[in-house]
Amino acid sequence: MSxxxxxxxxxxxxxxxxxxxxxxxxxxxxxxxxFLKIFDDREQEWELIHDDYQSPLPExxxxxxxxxxxxxxxxxxxxxxxxxxxxxxxxxxxxxxxDQRAYVIRSVFEDAYNYMKSGQLLRQVxxxxxxxxxxxxxxxxxxxxxxxxxxxxxxxxxxNAGEFYTPRAVTEFMVRMANPRxxxxxxxxxxxxxxxxxxxxxxxxxxxxxxxxDEAKLQASIHGIxxxxxxxxxxxxxxILHGIEVPSNIRHDNTLARPLISWEPxxxxxxxxxxxxxxxMEEDGIETNFPANFRTRETADLFLVLIxxxxxxxxxxxxxxxDGFLFGEGIKTRIKEKLLQDCNLHxxxxxxxxVFAPYTSIKTNLLFFTKGTLTQExxxxxxxxxxxxxxxxxxKPMKVEEFDxxxxxxxxxxxxxxxxxxxxxxxxxxxxxxxxxxxxxxCKNPHVGEQITxxxxxxxxxxxxxxxxxxxxxxxxxSILGEALASSTQGN
Numbered sequence: 001m002s003x004x005x006x007x008x009x010x011x012x013x014x015x016x017x018x019x020x021x022x023x024x025x026x027x028x029x030x031x032x033x034x035f036l037k038i039f040d041d042r043e044q045e046w047e048l049i050h051d052d053y054q055s056p057l058p059e060x061x062x063x064x065x066x067x068x069x070x071x072x073x074x075x076x077x078x079x080x081x082x083x084x085x086x087x088x089x090x091x092x093x094x095x096x097x098x099d100q101r102a103y104v105i106r107s108v109f110e111d112a113y114n115y116m117k118s119g120q121l122l123r124q125v126x127x128x129x130x131x132x133x134x135x136x137x138x139x140x141x142x143x144x145x146x147x148x149x150x151x152x153x154x155x156x157x158x159x160n161a162g163e164f165y166t167p168r169a170v171t172e173f174m175v176r177m178a179n180p181r182x183x184x185x186x187x188x189x190x191x192x193x194x195x196x197x198x199x200x201x202x203x204x205x206x207x208x209x210x211x212x213x214d215e216a217k218l219q220a221s222i223h224g225i226x227x228x229x230x231x232x233x234x235x236x237x238x239x240i241l242h243g244i245e246v247p248s249n250i251r252h253d254n255t256l257a258r259p260l261i262s263w264e265p266x267x268x269x270x271x272x273x274x275x276x277x278x279x280x281m282e283e284d285g286i287e288t289n290f291p292a293n294f295r296t297r298e299t300a301d302l303f304l305v306l307i308x309x310x311x312x313x314x315x316x317x318x319x320x321x322x323d324g325f326l327f328g329e330g331i332k333t334r335i336k337e338k339l340l341q342d343c344n345l346h347x348x349x350x351x352x353x354x355v356f357a358p359y360t361s362i363k364t365n366l367l368f369f370t371k372g373t374l375t376q377e378x379x380x381x382x383x384x385x386x387x388x389x390x391x392x393x394x395x396k397p398m399k400v401e402e403f404d405x406x407x408x409x410x411x412x413x414x415x416x417x418x419x420x421x422x423x424x425x426x427x428x429x430x431x432x433x434x435x436x437x438x439x440x441x442x443c444k445n446p447h448v449g450e451q452i453t454x455x456x457x458x459x460x461x462x463x464x465x466x467x468x469x470x471x472x473x474x475x476x477x478x479s480i481l482g483e484a485l486a487s488s489t490q491g492n
Contacts, residue, residue, distance in 0.1 A: 101246050107252050174196070348380045
């Protein structure tokens with residue numbers, strides 16, 4: 001049975017349980033069980049590699065000792081064990097010596113919960129996981145990305161806005177162009193399930209890792225922060241599957257909750273690759289962690305300000321941002337002005353509308369910049385849809401090969417991208433022109449005239465995009481009015 005089939009069978013079992021209410025709870029239940037199974041699979045590998053390996057878990061709470069036996073503990077006894085012994089033990093797990101694995105497990109379980117009321121159904125779920133998931137098999141480990149996508153579709157269907165799975169093609173391309181290398185500190189400050197980080201690990205291993213010492217250096221260089229408990233748990237699991245034995249640098253926290261000035265030089269990183277949440281608003285008070293002229297509750301804007309602070313001089317960033325940022329005014333204008341003054345925003349890749357389908361129809365862009373030098377000009381590249389394709393969807397997503405032409409055109413930052421030439425997809429805009437446009441970065445392709453279509457699918461996608469843009473502008477207006485009201489109140 002495939003992993004996706006296994007997960008579907010598990011979810012069908014959970015639907016019979018009166019304690020599990022809706023897709024979000026089913027997903028939460030599945031994730032902590034998967035984590036323990038996968039951790040046990042990896043422990044089997046570590047025991048073979050390291051003669052002196054000691055589990056951070058007490059023997060009683062290791063998957064192999066309470067879950068692996070299909071005829072083992074079940075019914076009320078199983079439920080009481082999980083609720084009254086297993087969870088309290090994992091949520092208060094103490095480290096043995098300097099072993100950070102205990103802290104990782106504790107952080108994963110601090111917001112986890114056993115929703116299932118039936119011990120018999122819980123046993124059925126455990127047995128399905130035991131027989132259907134073995135991540136010591138290289139093929140199944142490789143398929144974990146597919147399982148992630150299925151889980152995220154479930155999460156999206158459950159109404160959790162902002163959990164957008166970044167397509168593998170986009171992730172691979174961004175990492176390839178940012179080109180993190182061994183010894184560089186890499187961070188995703190909104191890491192979600194860890195797609196960018198896992199891709200970074202693969203990229204650095206492919207190009208630079210030759211020795212055990214290289215591998216240790218790589219493992220220490222990967223950093224991620226995720227606000228929500230479910231994606232954090234998935235990310236931690238993902239890192240373990242990608243060979244990060246102790247993913248203690250994957251933190252469960254809100255990156256924006258820390259005052260901007262508290263990010264000191266020692267905290268700075270060489271590379272940031274991320275898809276920050278967009279279209280959402282932060283809770284009241286978060287904006288006070290930022291300078292007055294950049295205060296907004298719009299999440300994506302705050303992340304961009306943070307990224308500029310996080311980067312070392314010479315550090316590189318690659319991130320996904322919506323069109324609303326490019327043409328937005330007010331605080332967005334001030335953020336863009338700072339970005340172009342403090343960084344070389346050398347490339348903006350304009351993606352087709354449907355890249356993130358079915359999660360969102362918002363138009364998105366890839367921004368690439370380097371901190372420390374003034375932007376003189378921005379190159380724009382309009383990524384086209386493949387011939388004969390009207391729109392992407394979940395069954396026909398974007399393929400990484402579609403970026404081949406862009407990668408070939410890209411050139412080298414060390415010589416100022418001197419090899420780049422304008423063509424039907426590529427054009428450049430000077431800083432002077434951008435300043436004259438009041439930093440409106442929504443620069444249309446001058447080589448393509450206004451295109452009119454009567455295709456119903458295309459028109460429907462355009463309609464959804466317009467609705468998203470309207471909602472975004474409405475939120476911006478509310479934020480501006482709220483700030484104005486707060487200022488007038490303080491003035492009185």
